[in-house]
Amino acid sequence: MTGDRTSPGAVMARKNEIMKRAVGIDYDRYARGPLAFDYERMMEEVGYGLEEIRRIQEANAVGHTPLIELKNITEVVRRTAHRGKGARIFLKDEAANPSGSFKARRASVSIYHAQAGGYKGVIAATSGNYGAAVASMAAMRRLAAIIVQEVYDSRRVGQPEIIEKGRACEAYGAEVLQLSVGPELFYVFLLLLEETGYFNASLYTPFSIVGIETLGVEIVEDLADREGRQPDMVVITHAGGGNVTGTARGLRAAGCPGAVVVGASVDLAGLHMASDADFNRKSFTTGHTGFGVPFATWPDRSDVPRNAARPLRYLDRYVTVTQGEVFYVTEALAQLEGLERGPAGNTSLTAAIALARDLDEDQVVVVQETEYTGAGKHPTAQLTLARENGVEVRRGDPRENVPGKRIVIPERPEQIQARQVDLDRLRRSYLRNAIEASGVRRVDPIEVAFLMEETRAPREFVQAALVDLGVSGPD
């Protein structure tokens, strides 16, 4: 990969041109100014209708996963709650999808679209469950698949969870390219797109997001069938923002605007995502704040010009939990409910246990995903790696947890907490990023309206933040 045309600078300069061909979306169509773009129009024109998505997914055995009431865990919650408190907890068992996670929903529409567009293959840059989902859907639709992963640190110590996902991709017939730590993975990804002419099965296109809408719809339908009611709260593991965005859009589409939408991430504050030294000091490779915060505050950092996953538009609350709390809850799910599932997917369940404690007994909390488990993707694998990398692992008070240094596994269920993230702080951070990226010094009413939608904030909030950023606005 030498020579001028393939140097990082030259390839990055061709980014928009490469992406246009690899995604087939002309994002410029939706621009409404230097800042604003028509998000809903992009979702409507490029996406597929709900019924069509259901047909596509049913053809690939995606969706219609079981909704399971966690009766024993609910009882644990009630025994740690005040009298009359402790909502019923239901779990959408997304591990039952082909490839073992909700990511099958995301991949299904992308791969369908790639096939319909005549692409011979698909490429995805992902170290997560999405790779296996793309590989599995590509196998069903007879397309070639390449998955590019960040796997090893400079000692060539691999993250066990990512190695396992690479193995799964290979099991479905995909070519897997493993890289060492670094955001320049994107450069390799662009080169591959250009060289192969394959479709970019990005996590962040409208195809990927509308695929998740069925998950929100199924939650509403399943609960209506079973219990004749709507969920009071839906807790969603939040990383890149697609899970929150797609699920919340599905809840709205199914006529359930009332459920409180909560995003939950594992707290990895202080660990740098591009650091070779920090890479194997984290025990979670997704569902954590290292993605959750930057993608909420600047979604367009993704591999497409306009990210269809825009979580601040949908989040009512955002909470964090610790690594040790999630491992504790993963153990509880196996031992009390007989469901052995992967730890990262249990991030939302961990938050739900804390949140259900404050809701009434007759209320319902839905945890919207699980993921498969296996070698590498398991608390014992992750904690073994943690110890080998000098991270302390012990029982105790989760408040003593320090990401990358100490994992504290709770001693009692009442120690599990959902720590509130200040959404207004994230909103201001989003506004700063939007202003910096666009370079605008003055905004018109269209842009103010757009920023209000983007942040789900009132006009006064947006205008005050813009004034602080030295941006002059409409009078």
Add this chain to the structure above:
Amino acid sequence: MEAVVKRGSWVQIHRVILPPGQRAPQVPEETQRVPLELWAKGFLDHDARLGDEVTIRTIIGREMTGCLLAVNPRYEHDFGSPIPELLTIGPELREFLAGRRPR
């Protein structure tokens, strides 16, 4: 001397994509100091020895070149060791549910 690896063997290759000093400006210092490396697997195009520059054909038929690193590389990830701190959580919670704790 290394044995000859036969053409058609399933192998792993390695190559450096960006040497230290050519890393992206935004990466932290400890990442700047190390190369961006790539590993790929495929069927070997011709007889070779470990360490040779070789060409492979990946499982989807793409040609790639790199340094021959391993033959039929094993998946070495596993479930790790039992974690004593996790072992007692199940019994503790079952006891907690069995107890008649006042609410």
